[in-house]
Amino acid sequence: MNVSSTERLYLYLEERDRVDPMLDCTRVFGNTNPVEIELGIGKGRYLIDAAQRQPSINYFGVEWAGKYLRIAHDRCLKRSLGNVRLIRADAREFVEFFVPAESVRAYHLYFPDPWPKKRHHKRRLFNDGFVTEVVRTLLPGGLLWLATDHDDYFQVMLEVLDRMHSLRETDLAWEGVRTNYEEKFLARGARINRSVLEKV
Numbered sequence: 244m245n246v247s248s249t250e251r252l253y254l255y256l257e258e259r260d261r262v263d264p265m266l267d268c269t270r271v272f273g274n275t276n277p278v279e280i281e282l283g284i285g286k287g288r289y290l291i292d293a294a295q296r297q298p299s300i301n302y303f304g305v306e307w308a309g310k311y312l313r314i315a316h317d318r319c320l321k322r323s324l325g326n327v328r329l330i331r332a333d334a335r336e337f338v339e340f341f342v343p344a345e346s347v348r349a350y351h352l353y354f355p356d357p358w359p360k361k362r363h364h365k366r367r368l369f370n371d372g373f374v375t376e377v378v379r380t381l382l383p384g385g386l387l388w389l390a391t392d393h394d395d396y397f398q399v400m401l402e403v404l405d406r407m408h409s410l411r412e413t414d415l416a417w418e419g420v421r422t423n424y425e426e427k428f429l430a431r432g433a434r435i436n437r438s439v440l441e442k443v
């Protein structure tokens with residue numbers, strides 16, 4: 244990735260807003276390779292490793308916090324990653340308003356903020372509305388990769404998934420590096436909950 248590709252993306256986004264709000268991934272990346280999206284990338288450890296391992300896959304990284312996104316952006320520039328685009332956005336809004344139907348090969352959601360206090364549960368990303376948008380935008384056979392250390396939030400995720408009949412659990416093994424938060428949680432002795440769902 245280089246600065247001009249980011250500038251091109253912004254120009255494209257400006258132009259697109261006047262026409263059709265949905266992303267045209269072929270134009271954004273300049274090719275028709277499959278697209279995967281990581282939501283809440285933090286400093287981008289998973290995304291950058293995946294993009295290096297799989298140069299023929301296009302990756303969008305979505306992150307709300309500007310300070311993390313800048314770190315991830317610098318790391319992408321250092322590695323000249325041409326198959327990554329980073330977006331500062333709310334993950335839910337990005338998926339709902341910008342991602343076209345049946346266009347995504349996989350979503351990655353690792354250690355989303357659990358908002359443990361009951362009065363904050365409504366801030367959690369993972370709910371029926373969010374998963375409905377994930378289903379809408381996944382290609383048939385597309386995957387949703389999930390990980391969290393938070394048992395209570397994981398139960399909520401499983402309950403939501405139980406209601407979504409178009410996603411079924413797979414037995415795919417984890418691939419990729421540990422994320423930053425995963426390292427932190429493992430160091431504290433936490434158990435990591437994982438699930439990989441496939442759109443049927």
Ligand SMILES: C[S@@+](CC[C@H](N)C(=O)[O-])C[C@H]1O[C@@H](n2cnc3c(N)ncnc32)[C@H](O)[C@@H]1O
Nearest residue numbers: 283284285306307308333334353354422423424
């Ligand atoms: C607990 S951290 C996990 C980061 C990374 N996935 C990892 O495993 O190291 C959660 C990340 O999601 C980001 N985040 C939280 N809510 C978000 C939202 N609605 N949209 C985009 N990013 C969000 C936070 O800024 C933070 O970087």
